[in-house]
Amino acid sequence: MGTNNIFLESIANYYYDILKTDSSSICFVFPSRRAGLFFTDYLKKLADRPIFSPKILTISDLFDRESGLITADQITLLFTLHKIYQQVTGDTKPFDEFMNWGEMILADFDDIDKYMVDARDIFRNLVDYKMLDDDYSHLSENQRRAIESFWGTFHLGKISEHQQVFLDIWTKMYDVYTQFRQTLREQNIGYTGMIYREIAGKIKETAIFDNGTQKYAFIGFNALTESEHILLRHLQKQNRAQFFWDYSRLILPSDTGSTPSSGPGMFLFENTMRYPKPKDWDMPVNNSLPELTITAVAHPMEQNAEVTRFLKEEYADDNKSAVILTDENMLIPVLYALPDNVERANITMGYPLKNSPAYGLVDLIYMLQKNSRSSASGTWFYHRNVMAILQHPYVAACADSESTSIREEMLKHNMIYVPSASLQKQRLLTAIFRHAGNDTSLTGYFSAIISIIFEKLSGREDDEIQCEFINALYNALNRFDDLLNKNSNTAISSETWFKLFRSIAEVQTVAFKGEPLAGLQIMGILETRAIDFERLIILDMNEGIFPKTNAANTFIPYGLRVGFGLPTIEFQDSIFAYYFYRLIHRAKKVELLYSTSASGEMSRYLFQLIYQFNAHPKMRTSVLPVNLLRMPPIVVKKDKKVIDILNRYSKEGDKFLSPSALSQYIECPVKFYYEKIANIKESDEVTEEADARVFGKIFHDVLEKYYIPYKGKVINPELLDGWINDTGTLENNIKSSFLNQLGLQAGTNLQGKNMIIYEVIKNYILQFFKTEKTITPFTFIDAEYELKQNFITQAGLEINAGGYIDRIHRKDNTTNIIDYKTGSGSDTINSIPQLFESNEHSKNKPLFQTMMYCLLLDQSNNDKGQLQPGVVYMKKLFDKEFTTKLTIGLPRKPKETLVFNDYREEFYRELSNTIDSLFNPEIDFTQTANSDMCKYCTFKDLCGR
Numbered sequence: 001m002g003t004n005n006i007f008l009e010s011i012a013n014y015y016y017d018i019l020k021t022d023s024s025s026i027c028f029v030f031p032s033r034r035a036g037l038f039f040t041d042y043l044k045k046l047a048d049r050p051i052f053s054p055k056i057l058t059i060s061d062l063f064d065r066e067s068g069l070i071t072a073d074q075i076t077l078l079f080t081l082h083k084i085y086q087q088v089t090g091d092t093k094p095f096d097e098f099m100n101w102g103e104m105i106l107a108d109f110d111d112i113d114k115y116m117v118d119a120r121d122i123f124r125n126l127v128d129y130k131m132l133d134d135d136y137s138h139l140s141e142n143q144r145r146a147i148e149s150f151w152g153t154f155h156l157g158k159i160s161e162h163q164q165v166f167l168d169i170w171t172k173m174y175d176v177y178t179q180f181r182q183t184l185r186e187q188n189i190g191y192t193g194m195i196y197r198e199i200a201g202k203i204k205e206t207a208i209f210d211n212g213t214q215k216y217a218f219i220g221f222n223a224l225t226e227s228e229h230i231l232l233r234h235l236q237k238q239n240r241a242q243f244f245w246d247y248s249r250l251i252l253p254s255d256t257g258s259t260p261s262s263g264p265g266m267f268l269f270e271n272t273m274r275y276p277k278p279k280d281w282d283m284p285v286n287n288s289l290p291e292l293t294i295t296a297v298a299h300p301m302e303q304n305a306e307v308t309r310f311l312k313e314e315y316a317d318d319n320k321s322a323v324i325l326t327d328e329n330m331l332i333p334v335l336y337a338l339p340d341n342v343e344r345a346n347i348t349m350g351y352p353l354k355n356s357p358a359y360g361l362v363d364l365i366y367m368l369q370k371n372s373r374s375s376a377s378g379t380w381f382y383h384r385n386v387m388a389i390l391q392h393p394y395v396a397a398c399a400d401s402e403s404t405s406i407r408e409e410m411l412k413h414n415m416i417y418v419p420s421a422s423l424q425k426q427r428l429l430t431a432i433f434r435h436a437g438n439d440t441s442l443t444g445y446f447s448a449i450i451s452i453i454f455e456k457l458s459g460r461e462d463d464e465i466q467c468e469f470i471n472a473l474y475n476a477l478n479r480f481d482d483l484l485n486k487n488s489n490t491a492i493s494s495e496t497w498f499k500l501f502r503s504i505a506e507v508q509t510v511a512f513k514g515e516p517l518a519g520l521q522i523m524g525i526l527e528t529r530a531i532d533f534e535r536l537i538i539l540d541m542n543e544g545i546f547p548k549t550n551a552a553n554t555f556i557p558y559g560l561r562v563g564f565g566l567p568t569i570e571f572q573d574s575i576f577a578y579y580f581y582r583l584i585h586r587a588k589k590v591e592l593l594y595s596t597s598a599s600g601e602m603s604r605y606l607f608q609l610i611y612q613f614n615a616h617p618k619m620r621t622s623v624l625p626v627n628l629l630r631m632p633p634i635v636v637k638k639d640k641k642v643i644d645i646l647n648r649y650s651k652e653g654d655k656f657l658s659p660s661a662l663s664q665y666i667e668c669p670v671k672f673y674y675e676k677i678a679n680i681k682e683s684d685e686v687t688e689e690a691d692a693r694v695f696g697k698i699f700h701d702v703l704e705k706y707y708i709p710y711k712g713k714v715i716n717p718e719l720l721d722g723w724i725n726d727t728g729t730l731e732n733n734i735k736s737s738f739l740n741q742l743g744l745q746a747g748t749n750l751q752g753k754n755m756i757i758y759e760v761i762k763n764y765i766l767q768f769f770k771t772e773k774t775i776t777p778f779t780f781i782d783a784e785y786e787l788k789q790n791f792i793t794q795a796g797l798e799i800n801a802g803g804y805i806d807r808i809h810r811k812d813n814t815t816n817i818i819d820y821k822t823g824s825g826s827d828t829i830n831s832i833p834q835l836f837e838s839n840e841h842s843k844n845k846p847l848f849q850t851m852m853y854c855l856l857l858d859q860s861n862n863d864k865g866q867l868q869p870g871v872v873y874m875k876k877l878f879d880k881e882f883t884t885k886l887t888i889g890l891p892r893k894p895k896e897t898l899v900f901n902d903y904r905e906e907f908y909r910e911l912s913n914t915i916d917s918l919f920n921p922e923i924d925f926t927q928t929a930n931s932d933m934c935k936y937c938t939f940k941d942l943c944g945r
Contacts, residue, residue, distance in 0.1 A: 005284045005586060006532045007246045008035065011219055012042035014281050015054075019043065023052040025214045029059055031221055034348050034523075035530040039219070041517050059221070059228060060192065063199050069190040074503050075483045077184075077191055078102045084180045089172050096496040104553050106191065109177060111554075113193030114225040116200060117564045122556065123174035170555075196227035203234045218275075220246045220530030222578045223267045223571065232275060243275040246530055248585035249285060250613055251578065264577035266570075290587040292617035294541075294606055298624075300595045303330070303539050304337035306622055310537045310591050312339045315520060319346075320534040322521040324583070326546035328352055330539055334522065344519025348527045353476065353508040356469040357393055361453075362446060362505075364388050366498045369436045373417060379435040380417040380745070383410060383686040389432060394466070398456040402426040414686055414694075415743040428452045442497050443481040450474045472510045480504050525579050532586045541594040541603040547576040580605050592617075631944030636673050636925035645677050646919055651798040656788055657915070658803040659849035665918055666841045666848075668928035672918075674939045677925075682938040686743070694741050696822040698761055699874065700806065701737040702730075703768070703820075704783045707807075715809075716777045720769050727762075734761055767877045781808035781815070789856040793912035797919055805853050806872075814866040817853050817900075818884055821846050821873050828887040828895055832906045836914055839930045846871040847886055847898070851907050854900035867900040 015026065030036045036056035043053075057065070064071060072080075082098050085091065085105075112119055184190050190198070216235055221243075224232070235241035251264035277283065297303050307323060315321050323334060331351055338345060353359050368385040387410070389395055390403040402425040410418060423433035431452055436445040454470045480501050492500070521533070525546070540546060551569040554561070561568050584590045594602050609615040636642070648655040665672040674680045706723060707715075723730070738758060739748060750758050788802035807818040826843045834840050835848045850869030858867055870884035888903070889895035900907070917923050927943060934940045 005286060006042070007220065007244075007284055007586070008039045008530060008532070009042045010281070010284045011217070011244055012039060012046055014278075015217070016043065016046045019054055020047065020049075020051050023054045026217055027055040027057060027062075027215070028217045028219060029057050029062055030219050031058065031529040032527060033058060034527045035220060037517065038531050059218075062216075062231075063192075063196055063227075066199050066202075067190070067195045069185070069188060069195050069198065071192060071195065072184065072189040073483060074103075074106070075480070075500055076189070076486065077106055078500075080183060080187075081106060081176075081180055084183060085176055088175045088179060096493045099496055099499060104555055105173075105176075107552060108555050109180070110191055110193035111556075111566050112177075113191075113197035114227050115564075115566055116197060116226040116230070117566065119177050120174050122560065122564055123170060123177065173555075193227075196225065200227040200230040203230050214240065216241045217244065218242070219244045221271070222529075222582075223575050224271065226565070229274075236275060241275075242278050243271075244277055244281065244283075245272050245275075246283065246582055247578070248581045250585065251581045263574060264581050266574035266578075268578065284586070286586045289613075289615050290584060291589045292584075292609060292615055293589075293591045293620060294602075294609075294617045295591060295593050295620050295622055296596050297593060297622040298595070299597045300327075300330070300540065301333060302622055302624060303593045303595070304333050305624060306591070306593055307334055307337045307537060307539070308339050311342055311520070314535045314589060315339075315342055316535075317343065317519060319517050319519065319521060322523055322528070322533045322536055324523055324525060324528060324536060324538040325349070325540070326525055326538065327540040328524060329355060331355075331522070334539070338520070342520050345522055346517070346519060347522045349509070349522070349524040351510045352506070353469070353472050353510055354502070354506045356473070356510065357466065358450070358469040358473040359505055361389070361392050361394055361449075362473065362501075364392060365432060365446070365449065366494075368432070369494060372435065374435055377419075379420040379433075381420065381423065381433060383416050383418060383743075386410065386418050386423065386433070387686070394453050394457070394470075395428065395432075398428045398453060399426045402429060410686060410743075413743050414741060416686060417743070417745065428456070436494070442494060443477055443484065447474065447477050447481075450477065468510055472508060473505070476504050476508050477501075525576070525583075528579065528583050533583075534588045536584065536587050536589070537591045537593065538583075539593050541592045541606055543601045543603050546580070546603055546605075547573055577605065634670050634927050634943055636670060636677075638921045638924065642673075642677055643921055649799050649801075651790060651800065653800060656800045656802040657791075658801070659852040660803070660845075662852070662911075662914065662918075663841060663845050663848060666836055666914060667838055667933060668937070669918075669925040670927045670943065671937060671939055673925040674942065680939070680942075692822050695757065695761065696820065697741050698734065698737045699764065699822070700784070700820060701741070702733045702761070702765055703807075705733050705737075707780050707783050710780050711782055713780060714777050715772070715780050717773050720773050720776065724766055724769050730762060730765065734758060734765070764874055764877055768872070771877065771882055775811060778809045778811035778816075781810055783807050787853065787856055787860070789860050791856065791859065791915070793915050794909060795912065795916045797912075797916055799915060799919075801852075801856055803849075803853065805857075810865075814868050815857075816868050816870050816884070817850050817857065818870045818872060819846050819850050819853075821871055822875075823873075824875060825871065825873060827871060827873070827885075828889070829898070830890055831888070832903050833910055835907075836910045838928055839933075842933065846873075850886075851898075851900060851903075852911065855904065855907060855911065858900070858904065869898060869900055 018025065028036065028039065030039065036058075040053060040056065043051075078099060079095070081102050082095050085098065085102070086093070111117075112122065181190075181194055184194065218232065218241060232241060232243070236243075245268060247265070247268050251268070295306055297306060311321070311323075325331060325334065328349060331347070331349065332355075335345075335347075364385065368381055368389060371382040371385055373380045387407065390407055396403055406423060406425065406429075409415070409422070420433050420435070424430040428449070431445075431449045436442055450470055450473055454467060454474065457470065458467050483504075484497075484500075543549065549569075551572070556564075556566065558568060560566075592606060594600065594606065606617075609617055638646070647653055649657045661672065661676055664675060710719075735750065735758070738744075738750060738754065739746060742754070783806065785805040785808055786802070787805055788800065790798060791801040792798050805817055806820045807816075809816050809818070824843075825846045827847075829835060829844055829847055835844050835851065841848065847869065850871060854867040854869050869886055871886065872884055876882055886898040887895035888898045928934070934943065937943075
């Protein structure tokens with residue numbers, strides 16, 4: 001890029017001879033402060049000796065300088081507007097309900113003033129056609145057509161309720177507008193549009209801007225409001241203004257003689273006609289299009305790889321390269337993508353505070369308070385909110401061990417609502433997990449939390465950036481508190497408090513340190529105005545992101561906005577089209593990235609480059625290297641460490657090998673290794689609804705409450721009839737168990753899915769009692785019986801084995817070993833060896849476990865008579881032929897009841913072989929050959945299956 005081909009440099013050259021002798025004679029007005037900074041740098045490079053810097057302003061600065069009003073913050077404006085609205089309309093709507101309306105009203109007032117619209121006209125009651133017709137004379141043809149188009153959809157006498165409410169507001173809005181402005185003026189404050197209108201009004205009435213400045217140079221503007229036009233025309237008539245327009249020849253037709261109604265040249269054509277450039281200055285023009293590349297990526301985050309590649313290839317250590325972010329959320333990912341050859345980077349846009357972890361913590365804590373419950377017994381917090389806060393990086397860094405112990409306790413007891421007392425185990429946690437109170441105490445509550453975190457993290461080198469975020473958040477809270485104190489006479493809810501604070505935080509940015517004009521420039525699209533770069537990579541060129549397709553919220557219908565010359569969605573489209581084409585037209589190399597993920601579509605600007613401007617961009621698709629490696633079979637050797645862990649199941653060890661653990665080994669030895677040797681556990685979570693696991697626990701628990709008092713006693717039909725008929729006791733037992741298993745407070749009502757599950761369990765238990773009657777009388781022995789037994793294999797290996805038997809009862813000299821199962825499974829097998837086959841074991845697991853319990857019980861005491869395994873499959877309780885008995889026999893052959901004593905030796909032999917294999921150091925842990933068993937396995941990702 002030659003020295004005469006840079007817009008701001010050409011302006012510096014044009015004015016340099018004047019400025020080196022009299023720097024105060026001209027005030028330069030730019031669309032952004034960043035453009036003024038670049039302009040100053042170009043002047044500095046021209047100067048052969050020190051000179052005074054000229055006055056450099058934005059157009060907002062210029063209006064503010066001439067006005068006696070101070071620009072008020074959004075919160076003060078909203079509170080003031082609410083007060084005026086109540087006074088004028090008599091509507092007692094609280095601030096909480098008014099806030100969203102108020103933001104829309106403020107935006108409309110701002111537009112009305114900036115564009116110098118007659119407020120009385122636009123707020124006039126337009127229902128009465130006769131009154132409107134009588135007053136048509138002052139309206140333009142466009143205004144009349146727009147108004148008739150809108151109001152033509154209304155029929156007198158048939159106005160809907162919503163339309164009537166809208167009209168009632170509309171008729172009173174002019175009084176709200178006038179009194180609101182008067183109140184602000186009395187306080188010496190105003191909003192931006194009001195300040196613009198004040199200055200424009202003064203220009204019409206008297207001469208202003210007689211402040212010693214001889215001339216003004218307006219540089220690089222595009223869309224101007226009517227109030228800005230008034231200012232420019234005033235200075236133009238006084239011969240005190242010069243205008244420099246920056247545009248691409250592509251976007252401004254020079255020979256048509258007509259004004260474009262849309263597109264990037266929508267405003268420029270009129271501007272160049274109204275305010276011609278100096279005759280002795282030629283706008284620098286790039287006569288050829290840059291080298292353009294349009295790159296498609298599969299996912300937005302893949303743009304980072306393209307940024308890295310582009311900068312490695314194209315970046316030079318100057319200020320002529322830029323990464324342009326159309327989506328500010330990409331800033332941090334892009335910073336991580338900068339290659340090593342980028343030693344310096346300047347981030348002009350700052351980082352939005354709302355995207356920082358500090359603001360994220362405030363958001364989480366607000367939801368914690370919103371979902372909390374308070375009673376005479378204290379404050380209770382919802383488990384999901386508690387978990388999210390405990391896992392936040394700031395909280396984890398300040399209270400790691402306490403956070404871990406609390407999470408474990410919550411999971412252990414399935415605590416859906418957690419009492420504050422059990423959370424306050426450390427200073428920070430005590431500050432967070434307490435009732436925050438109302439709006440007046442929320443600011444102090446959050447400030448205390450932020451102060452503790454800053455104290456903990458400050459001084460740590462790795463947390464320097466995080467401390468910047470925390471400090472910015474603390475300052476935002478203090479500023480917010482000052483604003484609330486000024487308006488303390490207005491009551492607001494905690495929800496509104498957070499909405500208001502969000503309005504402060506969303507416009508707050510955290511500045512990054514760096515040399516403003518050195519190295520790589522990382523910018524948002526607004527910061528690029530009037531600045532030229534040789535090398536550009538622009539991210540997120542997707543429709544809906546750039547340009548955005550959503551229109552601003554407004555009370556003023558589209559037709560009226562058009563008629564009165566207020567900005568519409570077309571204004572927004574035109575402005576961003578101008579930004580885009582102006583930015584790229586002097587560059588040498590431009591890469592444009594867009595994502596094809598989901599409904600990702602190329603921006604309309606890319607289609608225009610391809611088809612309208614025939615730019616012949618190079619089209620490419622980003623392809624990331626993918627290595628499709630076949631996972632090798634996982635084989636775990638039984639080294640000394642593994643053997644030492646296995647030996648804990650030996651006679652001298654402290655562990656007992658359960659039937660369920662052996663089932664894991666039979667199904668997949670590697671699965672056994674992960675869970676029992678490596679101690680890798682599936683991540684638990686608090687259960688709010690009774691899933692299959694909780695369902696089974698409730699079923700067990702309720703039956704235990706009924707049967708345990710009758711241990712060693714006979715269960716007869718009369719007893720069971722009493723249980724069946726006493727539904728009140730049954731319901732209380734079920735609900736008590738429900739609340740206990742779900743960690744809910746006593747007295748909590750079951751809702752939703754849990755209520756349905758409650759009824760299902762009730763019906764299952766009643767049906768179970770009915771099936772029990774068919775086998776009465778029997779003697780109940782025990783429930784949840786803990787069995788621990790020393791077991792010796794055929795090879796002489798001596799281990800500890802055991803577990804919990806769901807139920808034992810005795811009938812006719814037969815001891816029945818019963819297992820309750822909520823899931824499905826088989827109640828018959830072909831043979832005993834089938835129980836030990838990996839592919840068949842899953843469906844036969846209940847049979848295997850009850851047989852192993854029989855064996856261990858038989859070895860512990862031989863005086864049990866006949867032992868018979870049995871399974872209660874709850875899903876089969878309502879079957880006509882329901883039985884707990886199991887059978888054995890070949891397919892299509894008569895089956896016989898599976899009695900343990902008949903198959904004791906065979907089962908013992910197979911079990912011994914399995915246990916000997918498990919403890920054999922020469923036999924490795926290997927994966928199951930049946931990959932179908934891996935579909936729902938917790939460890940399938942570890943195995944790569």
